Amino acid sequence: MVPTSHPPPFPWAVVIEAALYAVLSVTLALTAPSPPPALLPLTVAAVVATAAQLHGHPADALGLAPAALLPAIVCGVVAPATGRATVAVGWYVLVYGATPHRWRRAWVVEAAGISAITIVVAAAATAASRGGDSGWGGDWGSGWGGWGAADAAWAVGVAATVRAVLTFWDGSLTLAEAAAVAHAAGGVARRVVGGGSAAAIVAAAAAPTTATDVPAGVPRVADAVVTAALLEALLVGALAIPASAAGRRWWTRRRHPQSAPTWLSVRRGGSGSASDNGSSCGSGGDDGCGGGGGGGGWPGGVAPPWWVVTWYAGLVALTAIPTTWLGTVLRTRNPVGVVVTFLVSPRGHAAMLVYWAALLAAAAGFGAALLRRRFPRKERGVPPASVAAAAVTAAVAAGSARSSHLRAAQVVGRKAYHLLAVALFFPALVATPLLLAVASAAALALFLAVEAVRAAGVPPGGTLTRAMGGLLDDRDAGAVVTTHMTLLVGCVLPLWLRLPPPPRGAGIAVVGLAAVGVGDAVAAVVGVRWGRHRWAAGTTRSMEGSAAGWGAALGLCVLWVGADAGGSGGGWGRGWAAATDVGRWAAVLGWVSAMEAVTGQIDNLVLGAGGVAVALLVGLGS
Numbered sequence: 001m002v003p004t005s006h007p008p009p010f011p012w013a014v015v016i017e018a019a020l021y022a023v024l025s026v027t028l029a030l031t032a033p034s035p036p037p038a039l040l041p042l043t044v045a046a047v048v049a050t051a052a053q054l055h056g057h058p059a060d061a062l063g064l065a066p067a068a069l070l071p072a073i074v075c076g077v078v079a080p081a082t083g084r085a086t087v088a089v090g091w092y093v094l095v096y097g098a099t100p101h102r103w104r105r106a107w108v109v110e111a112a113g114i115s116a117i118t119i120v121v122a123a124a125a126t127a128a129s130r131g132g133d134s135g136w137g138g139d140w141g142s143g144w145g146g147w148g149a150a151d152a153a154w155a156v157g158v159a160a161t162v163r164a165v166l167t168f169w170d171g172s173l174t175l176a177e178a179a180a181v182a183h184a185a186g187g188v189a190r191r192v193v194g195g196g197s198a199a200a201i202v203a204a205a206a207a208p209t210t211a212t213d214v215p216a217g218v219p220r221v222a223d224a225v226v227t228a229a230l231l232e233a234l235l236v237g238a239l240a241i242p243a244s245a246a247g248r249r250w251w252t253r254r255r256h257p258q259s260a261p262t263w264l265s266v267r268r269g270g271s272g273s274a275s276d277n278g279s280s281c282g283s284g285g286d287d288g289c290g291g292g293g294g295g296g297g298w299p300g301g302v303a304p305p306w307w308v309v310t311w312y313a314g315l316v317a318l319t320a321i322p323t324t325w326l327g328t329v330l331r332t333r334n335p336v337g338v339v340v341t342f343l344v345s346p347r348g349h350a351a352m353l354v355y356w357a358a359l360l361a362a363a364a365g366f367g368a369a370l371l372r373r374r375f376p377r378k379e380r381g382v383p384p385a386s387v388a389a390a391a392v393t394a395a396v397a398a399g400s401a402r403s404s405h406l407r408a409a410q411v412v413g414r415k416a417y418h419l420l421a422v423a424l425f426f427p428a429l430v431a432t433p434l435l436l437a438v439a440s441a442a443a444l445a446l447f448l449a450v451e452a453v454r455a456a457g458v459p460p461g462g463t464l465t466r467a468m469g470g471l472l473d474d475r476d477a478g479a480v481v482t483t484h485m486t487l488l489v490g491c492v493l494p495l496w497l498r499l500p501p502p503p504r505g506a507g508i509a510v511v512g513l514a515a516v517g518v519g520d521a522v523a524a525v526v527g528v529r530w531g532r533h534r535w536a537a538g539t540t541r542s543m544e545g546s547a548a549g550w551g552a553a554l555g556l557c558v559l560w561v562g563a564d565a566g567g568s569g570g571g572w573g574r575g576w577a578a579a580t581d582v583g584r585w586a587a588v589l590g591w592v593s594a595m596e597a598v599t600g601q602i603d604n605l606v607l608g609a610g611g612v613a614v615a616l617l618v619g620l621g622s
Contacts, residue, residue: 013598018065036083066176222434229441244456418521490516490608512608523549
């Protein structure tokens, strides 16, 4: 069964989260020059549906408001032209989230049918909100209740993508997270086909681009490369991962008919022993078997050589599509040369690449030393996830307080990656934001490729699964491990959305890094170690953690304002204007901290996206 949300932190979280999104939605509808049509009716419907499900299914109720409203709010402030379509998809996910699970079986028919219904509802609401202007008249291309063919097709496509993500990435994302991913995929598709930045790039090109004139057109080259990298990520997520699972399921069934999984079962806690599944899958080697707990566990043994060769050939072939698109947009026969020149030619890029390499090497060395210290030589052959899981189980069984220390150690280990992201991203955000945008988009494609390797069961899938196992939690129990990807997206999403930025960076680009990289990490570490006053019974989130996270995130924003990375000139010399910016950042981070305390979604994703909307609504950025 597809979850609508993760379990809520505490019952009142349902009400508070819905209220936080409703406040943003109403503010957008009342203050924006071009708010999404019919956003207020959607907001009312989301609140009513949340209240209706609150008593019977609180976990489902918690997911309804973010699923319906968050994409509409973000698109409404970033890309108002997509307002109608996003509101229509909001109606779709709202109806889907409130629908009994037994009605969700024939997903293709359901997606098409409910998409059509919600388009009619949104179009009618649009016509009513405008007092009937354009109404139902006009032709299909120019207007149907204010709709065009492109809007209708995009809405249907995104709605179907929501359902496809929930099916093919089984258990990995909640309804709200799937809605956000589907809108992101739709945004990439718009850019690729020319409805977004691709047309602007071509129109802005004064002359054909070659591998020698990149510095003259750095912003448009960066925007094109980001789009190409995101297209590659989209192709890997939509095609490579489901195809990998299907192929692996096929050869596993042929080799071990009784042990073949039903779908993309690279689940946490899966067993890799022969006694459990009747296969020859062991705990060692790069056989693609997950090994013990922690995101692995697929029977079948060593992948056939023909499957390994075919799979890697197909993955490499996928890169031809974004490469060809990039060459077409940049009007060059050598897009790879353009990318290489972009990476090293502009001022500061080469130095930043050296800094990144040195920092990553130091982090890898420190991690290896820590692993050797925590796991003696005789235990290094045992997957770290198995050791950690056994220790936690033993501590809980004994009723020992050591379980809380183990949990604290796991939280600190996970949040260390947040601090590494800050160390990697913040200097680049100030000095080389375009390079950061390109590198982070490429990293997202690489992360998805790693998940495809794990799903396919090809080397080094087993090693990757075991290496990741000790850092996974209950939110990584689905088919695809997503938290590291959402960390990346949450930190750099504002930068992707605001390309091309001003010469010294986008004004709101730091909001994701402050909210996710600093605020979330500090709140978790302080809360788990020193938190004494919980927000409510049954939640692990504390007042001390929230306050510390807010203060640390605000400190990063103060540095951002002082560095004048928003490009307005003057830094702290702006006086009252700079102080006003700090006050606005404090308000933005207040909303983010409140959302972090109550959300049932992957906070890396919703805090970054919601922070963008709040920052723009309070007047930060361009």
